[in-house]
Amino acid sequence: MNDLDMDLLLGPEDDNGRSRRQKGNGRRGRRRRRRRNRGGFLAPLLALIVLLGIVGGGGYYGYLWVSDRLVPGDFSGPGxxxxxxxxxxxxxxxxxxxxxxxxxxxxxxxxxxxxxxxxxxxxxxxxxxxxxxxxxxxxxxxxxxxxxxRQYTEVTLKEGLRLSDTFTQLAEKTKVPAKDFTAAAKKAGDLGLPDYAKGRLEGYAFPATYQFPPKSSATAILTKMVDRFKETADRTGLEAGAKDLGRTPHEIMIIASIIQAEAGRQEDMGKISRVVYNRLAHKPEMHLKMDSTVMYALGKYKTAATFAETKTPSKYNTYLHLGLPPGPIANPGDHAIEAALNPTPGTWLYFVATDPNSQVTKFATTDAEFQVLLNEYKKNGG
Incomplete structure (x- = not known):
């Protein structure tokens, strides 16, 4: 057995704890170090050769993987x-x-x-x-x-439409049955109506141009209209303005609906609003005597009620009952709401659309002045 074999068996130290590498000549130790150095170099070299072989063999697939990560896939046709x-x-x-x-x-x-x-x-x-x-x-x-x-159904609803007419027009445009709107209107809690609406949609289905998505339900459509009303109420300061006038927001909406129904022109709305407030505050108390409320009660569409029609017992008949009717008679727009909140200063108690063709409205304070306006109305074919 040679010295190298003995070293492997006995270990690197002798019985006295001295390194065995110190024994013998330096030439043998150097040979052993050279052998060990050659082994330490060969191992990493072999590993590198193996790695290069793997990369070389799978390089194509590696390229595809990296390419897929960097360049997203796309269809080539129009679909x-x-x-x-x-x-x-x-x-x-x-x-x-x-x-x-x-x-x-x-x-x-x-x-x-x-x-x-x-x-x-x-x-x-x-x-x-x-x-x-x-x-x-x-x-x-x-x-x-x-x-x-975009896919949608566009519907334009004019100011002053009654709720029944609103449902008819919505049904024609959206193809949702009118009965679905009637049923949805009865579930006020699903529409987001304000508490002061008292569960009634009339007056609160805001008139505007809408774009409804395909297959919208009656509830979704009416909810969008109520949301639009609430936006307008916030913008016009409805609740605060009503409080300043000593009225509830619901009463303001009733007044706004009457203004919308009675006014032929926007510029007359403030004065018509003042007539309503002056009559409500008059002592002794006066009936509003608005033909529009009578027509609403009867389900008719005329500008003037006959004597017989003014005798209808409905609470919407302001010829027969004092004060405001129970609710709005139409869906007023923002101009009518603003007029109800900001009546034009004046002492007028009467107004007459003296020329039905031009829709010009004139105002009077006394009964004598009112009679003059009525004669002018008759002369113009009223």
Whole structure:
């Protein structure tokens, strides 16, 4: 057995604790160190060769993996079929991209984000309902999500419509049966009506131009109209203004509905409002004697009530009953609401649309002046 073998068996130290490497000549120790150094160099070299072999053999697949991570996939065609998408208020371009990928419209949400960024439309994705196709190019999907391509039904409701007429027009435009609107109106809690409306929708279905999404329910449509009313109420300061006038918000809406029904022109609304307030405050108390409230009670559409019609027992007959009727007689617009809150200063107690064709309205303070206006009305074919 040689000295190297003995070293391996006995260990690096002798019985006295001295290193065995100190024994013998230096040449043998140097040989052993050279052998060990060669072994330490070969191991990393072999590992590097193996690694290069693996990389070389799988390089193509590695390239594909990296490429897929860096370049998002995209469909090559215009797509086919039909997919409905709703962009909701507050959604980001990333939210929309992920939804489009989930629906199969685009292949990779990142491709859509890139296309949106390149088009400069990242901040112009407008909430609404859109129709797209499956397996579309991301850039084509961005083009289709233009606000002009939104799907909706536009309905314009004029100021002064009665609720029954509002339902008729909504049904014609939206194809939702009128009976659905009637049923929905009875569930005031579902519509978000203010407490002072007393559970009645008449007067609070705000007249405006609306864009309703496809397949909107009657409840959703009426809720949107009530929301629009509440926005107007906030803007005009309805509750605070009513308190200043010593009235409730509901009473202001009743007055506004009468102003809307009686006024032929916007510029007359403030004066008509003053006539209503002057009559309500008159001592002795006066009947309002508004033909519009009588017509509402009878379900008719005329500007002047006959003597027989003024005898109807309805509480909406202001010829027969003192004070305001129980509720609004129509859905007033913002100008009528503002007039009810800001009556024009004056002492008038009467007004007459002296020329039905031009809708000019004149005002009077005394009964004698009123009779003059009535004669002018008759002379003009009234």
């Amino acid at each position: 086919s079929g039909s997919v409905a998408l709703e962009i909701r208020q507050g959604q980001s371009a990333t939210d929309v991209a992920e939804e489009l990928e989930r629906l199969g419209v685009i292949k990779d949400s990142r491709a859509f984000i890139n296309a949106v960024t390149n088009s400069g439309k990242s901040a112009s994705l407008v909430p609404g309902h859109y129709t797209l196709r499956k397996q579309m190019r991301a850039a084509d999907a961005v083009t289709e999500l233009d606000s002009n391509n």
